[in-house]
Amino acid sequence: MTPPEADFRKSDKRRQVFGATLDATNWIAPVKTIFRSVTLAAAVFAGAAAFSPALLAQEKAVAHVQGETTLPGVPAKVLVQDWAVFDDLSALGVSVAGVPSSNAPAYLADQIPADAIQIGSLFEPDFESIAAAEADVYFIASRSREAFGTAKDILPTIDLTVDNGSILEGVEKNMTTLGEIFGLEDKASELNAALDAKVAEVAAAAEGKGNALVIVTNAGKLGVYGPDSRVSWVYNEIGMPSALEGVRDGDHGGDAVSFEFLLEVNPDWVFVVDRDAGTGENAGAAAALLDNELFNQTTAAQEGQIVYLDPQASYITMHGYQGVMLLLDQVLEGLNG
Known part of the structure; x- marks a missing residue:
């Protein structure tokens, strides 16, 4: 004999949902609850990601005259051993936390933060102060270029030395590089056009x-x-x-x-x-x-x-x-x- 087909339209028939026996008329509610729980968890995770720089940061490889330096994201704390690079960053509107302790140009005087960390002279960086600053990036250039070998083992270091034979080309190249590092490409292009x-x-x-x-x-x-x-x-x-x-x-x-x-x-x-x-x-x-x-x-x-x-x-x-x-x-x- 052929067994009778089950009729799930009848209210006395039962269904198994995640191991629980449910009446055919009320099985939807638990599923909705489970769906809401999964959705809420996903939303919480997404929200956490939105406020986590580590999750959002994108590594950037920066080519420069002494090789290539990888940055984990947009630098927040910046050290500069060269006044020309400070000049560039200030023109872009980038805040600098550490500056040279000597030969500050008068035309930049009102742009230098009063609480800036002093990180050594143009030729002789203070590596102890540099390490203690726990900065995200350190910029050097012509006078401080010899510091690269030591500095690169302390923090990400970028050499923006410019060739005197092609100064204006070098200035614009550095501006473009800095614009890319700090997400200020449009501002850098505007400055170069000027x-x-x-x-x-x-x-x-x-x-x-x-x-x-x-x-x-x-x-x-x-x-x-x-x-x-x-x-x-x-x-x-x-x-x-x-x-x-x-x-x-x-x-x-x-x-x-x-x-x-x-x-x-x-x-x-x-x-x-x-x-x-x-x-x-x-x-x-x-x-x-x-x-x-x-x-x-x-x-x-x-x-x-x-x-x-x-x-x-x-x-x-x-x-x-x-x-x-x-x-x-x-x-x-x-x-x-």
Whole structure:
């Protein structure tokens, strides 16, 4: 005989749900309860994830001149051993927790936090203070680049050294890199576009104005900066031809020359870097040194075509975004007379 089919439409028939015997008319309620419990648990987990930086952080590999450094996410606590990098970060609106303890440029004075940690001089980092700060990232550059070997074992370290032969390109590259690190790509692009526009404006003003020399004064001595110097963009990007060929750029004092030789070269324009003022040793030393009979016979002196560049922007930071913009404005003002 064939057994009769079960009729689940009848109220006296029973169903098994998760091991419990349920009446056909009330089996839905427990299932709804289970569903609500699972949904609530998922929501709680999702909410926790939303407030957990560790869960949301995305690692970012940052390429730089000494290799590649991986950051676990957007850095919150930042240390900077170089004023040019501080300059860039400040232009982007990024807060900095630790700064160099020496040679702070006057044009950045009101941007430096009063409670900033002092992490050593431009050349000699204080690794004990750096380690104690427990920061998320540490930026070094030209003067502090030798610190990389030690610093990278303490915290993520990035070297933003710029090649003097292509300063403006390096400034924009660093701005782009920092924008990517801090999620400020649009701001970085905006700043770079403003720099491009300013360079174009100065280049247009320089056209047909003659040749130029960038000279550096240093403890009573005179030197010339060339196309690989701290302000090489005067020649390379602005396009003013150098009045002197074959300049051997020195690290501090440029290519040493005499006033007799400078008169023989006879530049149309002179842009002056006062190293003494830049390092805080003797403000106004350059003007005093250049006020002599030989220099006053040059075309630049006789035509009033001498521009004294901001000493700290041109000697201390030189690769910082705001400093370069300041110098470009000074050159533009001089050219437009």
